Amino acid sequence: MKNLLLKGGRIVDPANHRDEIGDLLVVDGRIDQVGVVDTSSIGGDYEEIDCTGRLVLPGLIDTHSHVYQYVSGRFGLNADLCGVRSGVTTLVDQGGASCMTIPGFRKFIVESSASRVIPFISAYLVGGLEGHFYPELYRPECSDVDATLMAIEGNRDIVRGIKAHAELGGFNRWGVSVMEKAAEIGRRSDLPVYIHFGQLWPLPEEGGSDVDPDTILSDVVKLLKPGDILAHPFSRHPGGFVTTTGKLHPLVKEAVAKGLKVDVGHGSHFSYETARIVLEEGVLPDTLGSDMHGYNTSVPCPSGTPDEHPDEGHLFKGAVKFSLTSAMTSMLALGVPFDHVVRMVTTNAARMLGMEGELGTLSPGAEADISVLADERGQWQLRDNEGTRVVADRLLAPLFCVKSGVLYEADADILPEFMVA
Template identity: 55%
Template sequence: MSVTASFDLLLRGGRVIDPAAGIDGIKDVAIRNGKIAAVQSDILPTSAKDVVDVTGKLVLPGMIDTHAHVFQYVSGRFGMQPDMVGVQSGVTTLIDQGGPSCMTLPGFRHFIAEPAKSRVYAFLSAYLVGGLEGHFYPNLYSPDGVDIDATVKSAIANRDLVRGIKAHAEIGGFARWGIRVLEMAAEIGKRAELPVYVHFGQLWGLPESGTNGEDVDTILERVIPLLKEGDVLAHPFTRHPGGFVNREGEVHPVIQAAIDRGLKIDVGHGSHFSYRLAKKAIAAGIVPNTLGADIHGYNTEVPAPAGTPDEHEDDENHPFKGQAKFSLVQAMSSMISLGLTLEQVVPMVTSNPAKMIGMSDKIGSLKVGMDADVSVLVEKPGRYILRDNENTEVISNGLLQPAFCLRAGTRFDPIAPILPQAVAA
């Protein structure tokens, strides 16, 4: 170690991809006092107290998951432990989608956001009850469960934590209640001057809910006019009715018009994702802006805490049984397997989500002076099988996996038990 070392840490020789800074090449990244101090070629190793050789690895701005469910213990089996989804999976920033409400936000702040090693933000639920298990308790999610004034007041008073509004669609919401809840969520977003994130995953939902005369293929054309520039359409590739691909198997004609007037698209991967429909949408030129993983307890095998017996271990019907392991990095591999390039996918987890939540000056880049949030990935060569919830398989030529990440200069290794194991083709 040099006694004249001017940097605390040097990441040496990796391929740095920083879309916000216009960098894509072999560079060294120097860190001092938890901040980015330099990004350039051939920084002297003797200038740093510690040097990590990242030759052959990808060095990205700390990755941002735009669709997390981390209101652990409160949002039922949806809620994951934040750092398991975050820094232990190579992801430095999480945006919880609709877990907290104006009523429960203080608890989310105190028990989730503040203790987490990962950065944690929230899109505030439009509903007073927040992101409870709405498919069990649908009557909580009617228009009567929305208080526009209270939610606007809470969002404005908590700007540091609340970066948007979540317009939920608990299973069958559109068929049960029509468009009113989405109108109310759009009003909250306009008054709070925040983006609205609209869940199209299962707006239509359960047959027993009835249709009330609603036509599933009119959802998009009726919802989109309510939205403003910067609002987000989520789950475009859902396998459920009401998404971007209509009953005739064609991409809905209003989507391109929506993109043209400034609406954004988030993958919201999770259980809604269909390789079959994603291929159709991407072939039609629909490329998402952001890539939320949408990891939750219903689509991910969540291990019982150490020393705690799993009471459902022998229950074939319990919600975690047989689920896959998953991560945001795996979702990146999904998109690449569909024909997008690495250069197209990296902005979806770095600069674009930072812009989505109005924080491009703080996260999503490796510019000098910013917190040293860094995600380092490896590209594992070979042919691998990826599978969606329809059991459709695609072959990925190579697989991205997290090597480690830095959160404000502190290193975290990828020890999350939910990280998937590669399955060779």
């Protein structure tokens, strides 16, 4: 750890209503001064970094990651690869750990990573094993409300929410039974429930589906409380925010008015066409998670894990690379205002975690969590896994971050490269 002077960057800090060109001084791992800086109190004991033309933001928060490495097989990525080495200081792991495996998650992920990792505990006994490759492990009998509540109470210092699934394949098998248990865990723990929408599993081969995808949102929303989070609004799969007729589900705006939150949860099922439908109806997601995992990212596959996935759309196979900052670029290309995009990955994310004032801020005295991004102008081609292409005239890319006062270069080899349009 060394004292740092970030010089001449565009400092954007929604928590303090700050957007200006200025300097930022880090002393002893904490933010000391922002804007006009006087270094006389520390003499020459600092490293100066020229941030001219760069964005200096509160440390980015990825609200949807999968980083229970090794324990969740091919599914879990290395936390620091997705975190500090990608310019992101904080990762929310969505459902990797369960009531049975949360001690290992604390020991080997939370305590061993340079990145800050915050678990949303799974509502299922097995957590995120192999990305829910085996659907029968996620039936109602494989969810234990009391055991999960006990695990939450024993880990209140790190657990900030619950992860559950409301997708067509699960509803066709078990209806709302699992979701009822997840909602009960959320109510009794007073933590937010984060809900996956879409087609995580293929439907059972025998008999097909008896479920109308457009009824799933209605069945789930009535179980939820204000502050719970609806994920994947831009999914290309049925059963979410856009109906089978290509219109915004009529319940979405009612759910938002009720106090439910929306997280992009980008992932490999992200669709520009779906995103346009939702955004044109005036529905603006609150937070932005990348939803990167071992099936949709170009990383070596651990030995002994499946070569395929039941949902072919999850597989990388030369598909589109993405990251949290590339997801921010996608939002800008779709017309989401810059200031809102920054809030999605800073103040709004901190609020979702109940960590306002602790994360997502550049306030003097706060722990020095900072992300510095390149902010380029030009024309770049973006593509989703449906083959839809859009042209971005603004590209955000990570350069480095400062986590708890320590500087990390954004050198992860999983970061995407963009084609000039």
